[in-house]
Amino acid sequence: MATFGSLSLLIALALAAYNLLAGALALRLLATGQPARISPERLAETARRAGIAGFAAVTAAAFALVWSVFANDFSITYIMEHSNRALPGAYKFSALWSGQEGSLLLWAWLLGIYGFVLRLRHKTDVRLYAFAGVILAGIQVFFLAVLNFAAPPFALMKGAIPEDGNGLNPLLQYPEMVIHPPMLYLGYVGFSVPFAFALGALMMRYPGEKWIKITRVWTLVTWLFLTCGIFLGMHWAYAVLGWGGYWGWDPVENASFMPWQTGTAFLHSVMMQEKKGMMKSWNVWLIFSTFLLTLLGTLLTRAGLVSSVHAFAQSSIGTWFVAFMVIVLAVCIFTYILQRRHLKTEHHLESLVSRESSFLFNNLVLLTACFVILWGTLFPILSEYVVGNKVTMGAPWYNAVAVPIGIFLLFLTGVGPLLPWRSTSMRAIKRNFVAPVIALWVTAIVCLLAGDRPWKDGAFDAGNFYALVAFAVSAGVFTAIVMEFMRGAAVIAKQTGRNLLVGAWLLTRRNTRRYGGYIIHIGVVIVVIGLAGAAFNRTNESEMALHDKMTIGPYTLECVGATQDTNPNYDSQYALLDVSKGGKVQFQMAPEKRVYTVSMQPQTMVAIHSVPSWDLYVVYEGSNPDTGQPIIKAFLNPLVGWIWAGLVILVFGTLVALVPSQLPAAQKGGQ
Amino acid sequence: MGASARFGFWMKALQATAVAVVVCFSLGATDAGTRYNTLNHHLMCTCGCAEILGECNHVGCPNSTGELKELRAAIDEGKTDQQIMDVFEAKYGAVVLAAPTAKGFDLVAWIAPFAVFAAAMLGTVLLVRRWSAGTPQLASTEDVDPAVTALREKIRRETDTGNDGGY
Numbered sequence: 001m002a003t004f005g006s007l008s009l010l011i012a013l014a015l016a017a018y019n020l021l022a023g024a025l026a027l028r029l030l031a032t033g034q035p036a037r038i039s040p041e042r043l044a045e046t047a048r049r050a051g052i053a054g055f056a057a058v059t060a061a062a063f064a065l066v067w068s069v070f071a072n073d074f075s076i077t078y079i080m081e082h083s084n085r086a087l088p089g090a091y092k093f094s095a096l097w098s099g100q101e102g103s104l105l106l107w108a109w110l111l112g113i114y115g116f117v118l119r120l121r122h123k124t125d126v127r128l129y130a131f132a133g134v135i136l137a138g139i140q141v142f143f144l145a146v147l148n149f150a151a152p153p154f155a156l157m158k159g160a161i162p163e164d165g166n167g168l169n170p171l172l173q174y175p176e177m178v179i180h181p182p183m184l185y186l187g188y189v190g191f192s193v194p195f196a197f198a199l200g201a202l203m204m205r206y207p208g209e210k211w212i213k214i215t216r217v218w219t220l221v222t223w224l225f226l227t228c229g230i231f232l233g234m235h236w237a238y239a240v241l242g243w244g245g246y247w248g249w250d251p252v253e254n255a256s257f258m259p260w261q262t263g264t265a266f267l268h269s270v271m272m273q274e275k276k277g278m279m280k281s282w283n284v285w286l287i288f289s290t291f292l293l294t295l296l297g298t299l300l301t302r303a304g305l306v307s308s309v310h311a312f313a314q315s316s317i318g319t320w321f322v323a324f325m326v327i328v329l330a331v332c333i334f335t336y337i338l339q340r341r342h343l344k345t346e347h348h349l350e351s352l353v354s355r356e357s358s359f360l361f362n363n364l365v366l367l368t369a370c371f372v373i374l375w376g377t378l379f380p381i382l383s384e385y386v387v388g389n390k391v392t393m394g395a396p397w398y399n400a401v402a403v404p405i406g407i408f409l410l411f412l413t414g415v416g417p418l419l420p421w422r423s424t425s426m427r428a429i430k431r432n433f434v435a436p437v438i439a440l441w442v443t444a445i446v447c448l449l450a451g452d453r454p455w456k457d458g459a460f461d462a463g464n465f466y467a468l469v470a471f472a473v474s475a476g477v478f479t480a481i482v483m484e485f486m487r488g489a490a491v492i493a494k495q496t497g498r499n500l501l502v503g504a505w506l507l508t509r510r511n512t513r514r515y516g517g518y519i520i521h522i523g524v525v526i527v528v529i530g531l532a533g534a535a536f537n538r539t540n541e542s543e544m545a546l547h548d549k550m551t552i553g554p555y556t557l558e559c560v561g562a563t564q565d566t567n568p569n570y571d572s573q574y575a576l577l578d579v580s581k582g583g584k585v586q587f588q589m590a591p592e593k594r595v596y597t598v599s600m601q602p603q604t605m606v607a608i609h610s611v612p613s614w615d616l617y618v619v620y621e622g623s624n625p626d627t628g629q630p631i632i633k634a635f636l637n638p639l640v641g642w643i644w645a646g647l648v649i650l651v652f653g654t655l656v657a658l659v660p661s662q663l664p665a666a667q668k669g670g671q
Numbered sequence: 672m673g674a675s676a677r678f679g680f681w682m683k684a685l686q687a688t689a690v691a692v693v694v695c696f697s698l699g700a701t702d703a704g705t706r707y708n709t710l711n712h713h714l715m716c717t718c719g720c721a722e723i724l725g726e727c728n729h730v731g732c733p734n735s736t737g738e739l740k741e742l743r744a745a746i747d748e749g750k751t752d753q754q755i756m757d758v759f760e761a762k763y764g765a766v767v768l769a770a771p772t773a774k775g776f777d778l779v780a781w782i783a784p785f786a787v788f789a790a791a792m793l794g795t796v797l798l799v800r801r802w803s804a805g806t807p808q809l810a811s812t813e814d815v816d817p818a819v820t821a822l823r824e825k826i827r828r829e830t831d832t833g834n835d836g837g838y
Contacts, residue, residue, distance in 0.1 A: 243722060245726070352799050352803065357799055364792065372787075392715050392765070392767075392771075394715060394723060401785070
């Protein structure tokens, strides 16, 4: 199977190279009209088919690796290092992306899938798709070259073949790890497609903005995958790492967040191009930057440039990535300089207070936030280089710098939809903003009265202050969005004679993109409320003998047992805790500590009881070596559930935005 | 809406926000009862786990227990926050601080994000003002009959709901 896999990768590389070269030659011949032995159209078609065949070859390689994991083929170094016989079936799949070579193969395979779908849909616009297909082939050539020459997944073991493998990293042996990395990679890799379309459209001087309409679904789906991937990663960190948090501003987390920010900026500013013919150069560079940031993310994760708890696989492939990024950047700059006249804007902004400028400011804030995170990620390297002193850029720095910018962005989320296109009047501003501003101040006062004060024990508390501002701004934004919904729904309800709810439904059907966007914004507001709850986290730690009690918030935890269990894959210790509230036992929790038999690495399995107002989060930290008693750490984390609920709303909103709008009967008839 | 009216509106909004922020900040007193928790969240565990000292959850961590004891002792000795941070930095190096200091090259880490943010905002405002100065202005809506404005708004909304151009 190793030979089959290696051969498949080699064939895939040859096919991708043919796709790139033949496709580029065909496009060149078509552009110049030079006579050739073979017609350019036929040459382009062979290139397209090579791309499809290349997908089959990469699929075969991925299949070979998964097959080898299930067959416990420890003659393959990668399988030996990332699997073992007792590993449960679902986690054998995750072995595919648990190491360097496998995750690069996953990248190539997903790129193959995207390319396959793109090439099947080529009739939408044959020439534009040919350009995009060739650019995707160029990216695929890079990944397949790395897989064939720098990080081969089918490399064989030297010497005797071991009886069993080293096993999967325990941190990855968690259900979410079966779906989090593929989701994240679908997001990362997916941005190759809008990048390919943008670069292709620029190369061929594509007339008009139709390429944006073609790529809208691709971009939105990709953004959705990346969003889900990031949130699943947050949930995994929350449930597995056992420190009570979900986001630690780790370089690898940051690496996934940066393309999300530029991608989000692109999704907003591209509307300006569609509606007004503005910001063409800006949009092109946004999508170029997003793609480059996905490569940078992979570089940070894989090349060991920065230290990270998430960097599961590190090697020397960094040079390959740096070289590829330089080539991509050079191609982008060269194409832009050559074709920049094609990107001349058709209109300029007319007023500072308009929806256009709100889009522009939204973009600037997102890009600033992206710069802040990039700066925070790379500053330790810069500091070491300049003054020879490595510093830590931890949560206090990010909270001080990124949180205010995030709150300002949230504020713009509410302001934007309330501003009309082109310009506005003071009267319109007053009418649209009164209710959101009242909601903002009422919420601020209520929060202050309820105890969310920007000081604690006599000292200023930045966390509480930001939470107060976040709650208040969230209330304002929520009111603004609901008002905007209700205004439109009232018009439709009046037109159709139906109630407001049906009016809202019909309104959404008529412009799924706009109102799907509003639903996404509501999801973001809910997420922000959940994030702000972190300011009020409480914690308690104690060694607990039988019937010892610990109190946290309204809960009392009583230790009713501590036991051990043996499993083919791991041994575990866990405590049984009765949790009572108001003097009555409500439920039982069993936080666990596992030690995996092959790797002898420990792993925390957190017990979480989640209700809308908070999470009771209990960690079995281990046992005291002197007394043998379990050490229990409990957290009361307010509003964490809102983060995951916000994600569900956000996903729903994105799905709504993906559904084509249904035109009213009057407009249908007129078309 | 004239440029001066818009400027005045935004200035008032800015002033109100500034007053609110100043009031919030000035409400804090000088009692430092939670210094231990605050400080252990401004220091890193040095065992290599890359976690905040107060959040390091390794049982038997070779470093965090000792660091926390040192922190407690320094507070009991009556050292100021800055003195404690200096002691830790001198002993473990700059990596023990969860954020860069506000001196020397470290200051760049703090200034750059806000400088970029301010420059981007200022640049955009100036650019949009220049563009809007070169664009023929729409007739002022201040003197228009409110009924006409309401009708325009209604038409805008009713015609806008059917298009697929995003917001």
